[in-house]
Amino acid sequence: MSFQANNKGKVDRAERSQGSLVTLRSIILTLARPIYSAAQAPYDATGLVTDISTDRQSLLQQRDALSAQLLQLNQQQQRLQYLQAENARLRQLLNSKAQLPRQATIAEIIGVPPDPLRAAVILDKGSDDGVAAGDAVVDEKGLFGQVVTVSQDTCWVVLITDRDHAIPARNNRTGVRMIVGGTGAYDNLVLEDLPASTDLLEGDLIETSGLGGRFPVGYPIGKVNLVERTQDSPYLQATLVPTAALLKVGHVLIIAPPKTDVVPPAEAVEDESVEDNS
Numbered sequence: 001m002s003f004q005a006n007n008k009g010k011v012d013r014a015e016r017s018q019g020s021l022v023t024l025r026s027i028i029l030t031l032a033r034p035i036y037s038a039a040q041a042p043y044d045a046t047g048l049v050t051d052i053s054t055d056r057q058s059l060l061q062q063r064d065a066l067s068a069q070l071l072q073l074n075q076q077q078q079r080l081q082y083l084q085a086e087n088a089r090l091r092q093l094l095n096s097k098a099q100l101p102r103q104a105t106i107a108e109i110i111g112v113p114p115d116p117l118r119a120a121v122i123l124d125k126g127s128d129d130g131v132a133a134g135d136a137v138v139d140e141k142g143l144f145g146q147v148v149t150v151s152q153d154t155c156w157v158v159l160i161t162d163r164d165h166a167i168p169a170r171n172n173r174t175g176v177r178m179i180v181g182g183t184g185a186y187d188n189l190v191l192e193d194l195p196a197s198t199d200l201l202e203g204d205l206i207e208t209s210g211l212g213g214r215f216p217v218g219y220p221i222g223k224v225n226l227v228e229r230t231q232d233s234p235y236l237q238a239t240l241v242p243t244a245a246l247l248k249v250g251h252v253l254i255i256a257p258p259k260t261d262v263v264p265p266a267e268a269v270e271d272e273s274v275e276d277n278s
Contacts (some may be wrong), residue, residue: 119159142220142243168211
């Protein structure tokens with residue numbers, strides 16, 4: 001009995017001791033929790049900052065990718081607008097070509113001659129394409145210029161505004177013949193030596209007369225924007241604005257002059273008839 005009592009006493013003391021340890025451990029953990037949280041805080045903050053940094057980097061990459069896609073789309077849209085405008089200009093040129101009673105070649109402006117004193121452009125058509133010096137050049141709005149120099153695959157076109165260029169013309173309203181000269185400025189032409197008594201009004205359309213055979217008849221040259229008459233001069237001062245887009249970059253039409261049929265002299269015809277009768 002005493003042995004059992006001693007064992008039971010030991011067990012009770014051990015259980016009380018273990019319970020005390022558990023209680024003490026719980027108290028220690030409770031007291032140490034703020035310290036543990038404080039110690040863990042930098043690691044938690046580091047993980048949060050890392051996550052935020054990763055998310056920010058991902059968002060920046062997505063933004064850059066979207067910006068690149070937007071740039072590509074804008075570029076494609078601009079290219080589409082350019083192609084649509086170019087197709088519209090080509091359709092107008094083709095319509096002009098269909099109305100011309102002579103051979104016409106579509107050419108593209110590829111450069112400007114390095115001569116500041118000349119108003120000219122370079123086209124991508126030459127003698128291999130049937131282009132010859134003296135051919136007229138027009139765009140969808142009117143007379144553009146004239147071919148002056150030809151190589152195998154290119155040609156040099158002097159514009160109607162060149163200082164040394166002159167065009168036989170007429171007033172579309174009255175039919176009066178006149179000469180249009182260049183001034184060197186891309187937006188200005190002059191009517192040369194026109195009598196002061198000439199019926200001319202601002203807004204009159206001046207067009208090619210066809211005289212000389214170089215330019216097709218009836219092509220717009222420009223519209224009169226200034227008419228001045230003075231008592232001191234027998235001529236009137238008149239200027240006009242070209243209808244053609246002389247500063248354009250695109251396509252134009254090269255028009256060959258009409259072919260003239262060569263008629264044999266009457267004497268040669270008579271000689272041939274005599275030979276046939278013999």
